Amino acid sequence: MSLDKATVAHIAKLARIAVPEQDLPGLATELSGILKWIEQLDSVDTSKVEPLSSVVNATLRFREDNITDGGQRDAVLANAPVSAQGFFVVPKVVE
Amino acid sequence: MSAFTDLTLTAALEGLAKGDFTSVELTRAHVEAVEAARGLNAFVTETPDQALKMAAESDTRRKAGTVGLMEGVPLAIKDLFCTKGVLTTASSHILDGFKPPYESTVTANLWKAGAVMLGKTNLDEFAMGSSNETSYYGGVVNPWRKPGDNKNLVPGGSSGGSATAVAARLAIAATGTDTGGSIRQPAAFTGTVGLKPTYGRCSRFGIVAFASSLDQAGPMTRTIDDAAVMMRVMAGFDDKDSTSVDIAVPDYRADLAQSVKGLRIGIPKEYRVDGMPAEIDALWQQGMEWLKAAGAEVKDISLPHTQYALPAYYIVAPAEASSNLARYDGVRFGLRVPADELADMYAQTRAAGFGAEVRRRILIGTYVLSAGYYDAYYVKAQKIRTLILNDFTKAFESVDAILTPTTPTAAFGLGDKVDDPVSMYLNDVLTVPVNMAGLPGLSVPAGLSKEGLPLGLQVIGKPFDESTVLRVGKAIEDAAALKQKPEAWWRAA
Amino acid sequence: MATLLHGATGEWEMVIGLEVHAQVTSKAKLFSGAATEFGAEPNTQVSFVDAGMPGMLPVINRVCVEQAVRTGLGLKAQINKVSVFDRKNYFYADLPAGYQISQYLQPIVGKGTIILDLAGGETREVGITRLHLEQDAGKSLHDQDPSSSFVDLNRAGVALMEIVSEPDMRTAEEAGAYLRKLRSILRYLGTCDGNMEQGSMRADVNVSVRKPGAPFGTRCEIKNVNSIRYVQQAIEYEARRQIDIIEDGGTIKQETRLYDARKGETRSMRSKEDAHDYRYFPDPDLLPLVVQDGLIKSIAESLPELPDEKKARLVRDYGIPLYDASVLILEKERADFFEAVAKGRDSKLSANWVTGELFAALNKTGRDVTDSPISAAKLGGLIDLISDNTISGRIAKDVFEIMLETGKDAGAIVEEKGLRQVTDTGAIEGVIDAVLAANADKLAEYRSGKDKLFGFFVGQVMKQSGGKANPALVNELLKKKLAG
16 A cells, blocks of 8 residues: 555644655655555455454453542642643643 | 673672672662763663662661562663653653653562662663664664674664663663564674563553553563573562463572473474575574583474564554554643644644654554554454464474574664664564564574674563573573673773 | 424424433542542542553453443343453543543443333333443633643543444434433442533434435534433424525535534534544453453342333332323432332322422422422321321312421421311301302302302302311212202
């Protein structure tokens, strides 16, 4: 699969990574190269194979319903670039 | 002083136990070595004060008769492990200034066993790389050089800083993490021992995630015995990690007493990859001979889907990474590039905060998970994983361990492969299948290339059978009897 | 019941499906040990897991799983013994990890059914498509500062059950009945408190319109409506909007909309304009969720009597009308109250008083039956006085009003105010005689054939007796006297 500029722009938007317009063609070529190399997998017949869910041969372990965490607002906010009045602060969001 | 830094972990423990020296003395020697080796760029953060404080506390404990399994041993910690109150960067700009208010389970286990932290080691950004050149903090230099050649070589990656720290005698041992070869490949490039345990053996809690279904922490040491001691401390069930497996941790060092006599060692023909240098093949043959001489039975096996592991890995790992790295958004920690609108703040922060390789993998991962491509890429890759796992399961019906080379080449020059992602990815062609199947894998130094650079052999074991893997590694270590170490050229410089 | 809307081109049918997000009743969050309690100070109920800090990992809460199974069983639904948690990837300020852990392809609960109780005791079945567990997001406050939004992660990671219905509803009333019934089932089960004001139950409403019998039209989703009344209003508005567009020659664009309760209208959501690509994939931090048969069995055995069973039992055991029963069972406490009142008493009379006077009084003051000013025992006392003819039904209403105000026993009020019913034949005859004497003209008209005047005389006698005369005796004696 060869990626065009528009597709790269779209996935960059999905991934929330700003990519300058002039970088799109180079990136498209690079990503296409990787995808082309990946496509050697097409030669493997996997029609009767189940996808692996986990290499751990076990099921989900349960935690008991106890309050064991929280009550640490300062630690939660300590690394925030901007916080105020106990909140994280971000640029205005319009719903 | 050089006597202190040349000590292996087990020798240091003996010396400390006998009272030949204190942890403070041992640690100070290493702190000085770290400072003298800044040219190698092995550390992102040095923590000398904390190291000496921890060493003093260790000496106090020892006097009081409380001695942990790694009491007083100074270690380097890959900067992917969160360490409470100490800058943790994953070698990424996007984690600028991040001081975790918590400790990873693996490092907590090490401190509980009495170990001392020298600092946080450099790595490929978010562990994405095979040469340590994607680090925001610059590449790490391999302490090994070709004799008579001043060209700097890469230490491999992503645990390049840890490998260099151990090889250059800056730390007695180090932690690494391995998603596709990130412990074993740099171990091979630096002439050190690196063990990637079975997936689920070491807790992933508090380790900055790259690809959750593949990541495992493991020890990087100078000897197999050291790896055995450290592995026992790092491993263990953790109820904070849902993928941690509740299974007893053996005394790996005690298990080393058993020889490899009677063990069946599989040689997978598919690991003889195109263009593999003759000297790698020769080393592999040598390894077989050594094991045979030690009483093991060597037999050919087939792992037919080996060649598909790497391309499948480059679907699974970027897919998981694209999701794992979504949390780096400038809101709760790390870098923020200010903008008037939230979406713009995200896009600018992530563009500035992630380096080229990380951005590339996030984009690939986003693409392979996106609507219309998920089945063709992600599901296909997970089916390939099933085939790879089945190959190994079948092989292990007739063998106890598998022997392969760790890498297709010795260490290469800084800058040699940065422009060609796929050729860089091919570094991991022999290590990736092990991660895809969740198995334990070890790289043990086995010889030197014609040019005088270290080469490693890889031992792959059954799930949770690190003991056998280490035993086979020990037999190779004993037979190879390597005495060479890198000359400390960086001290003069 | 009219189920069709009229437009310029004839009749239209609404097609409605609901996705309800119900907060699971649990002490701690779905994947962390932080508390779930409502109304705490911002960011005080946040673990590093909830804040999406590097290296943090989810571990599932047993009770949240059990609550989902319990709810599934309460909805008579299929429990999937193996289910899978997926990551739903999108960026938002109150979604710390950049993904929500949810269940996409393999939910914990499959198909089930809800029976709606409609006006007049009618019922209608609505299919449940699925129920899955997922994390709630945090909360963004937009009104604290002109240029920034404030983020509180207390809710982030709280367990939600997303309960998805089939597009089986055809009127706004049915949607309301669905939400009321679902809420009472959840409350009976104790799996969600159903408190819509606090956001522990929210509905996404899918609405489309079609000509009767035609295939489904294009739907719009109205997000996060937080009261049953608003759901109904939003549906009415949205259906009318769609009909107007189609009848004007336009087409409906599939989109996410917001209900503005103040303006009473729906509008397109700006932030959802981009078509989302959530890139679901199984969460590699978690393993498959397996629910053992033993657990399902033990939960099934511990299920309480549910609304539909209770309704059937009330009708069967108390002989009350289906409609009264369906009103009573909406809240378990109401049904319990009724049963306490009805025990050993006339059940129909009890049902009338509970669903009539009492509920009306409670509605007026906005109270629940649990804090009723008149206890079940006291209301029972009042009903006893009616049954043994101490007071008439009419007087009882006055006594009830006084009970509401004072909280006193019915018996005490009757004694105090002298409201005891007069059953003394002589006394009533005396009043009748006086009434007849004072209305000689009417008496003559009656006797000349104007039978309708009987009611007038009854009224006069009751009035003169201050309402206390036994109505049956009045009738009997008056008939005799009028006959002459």
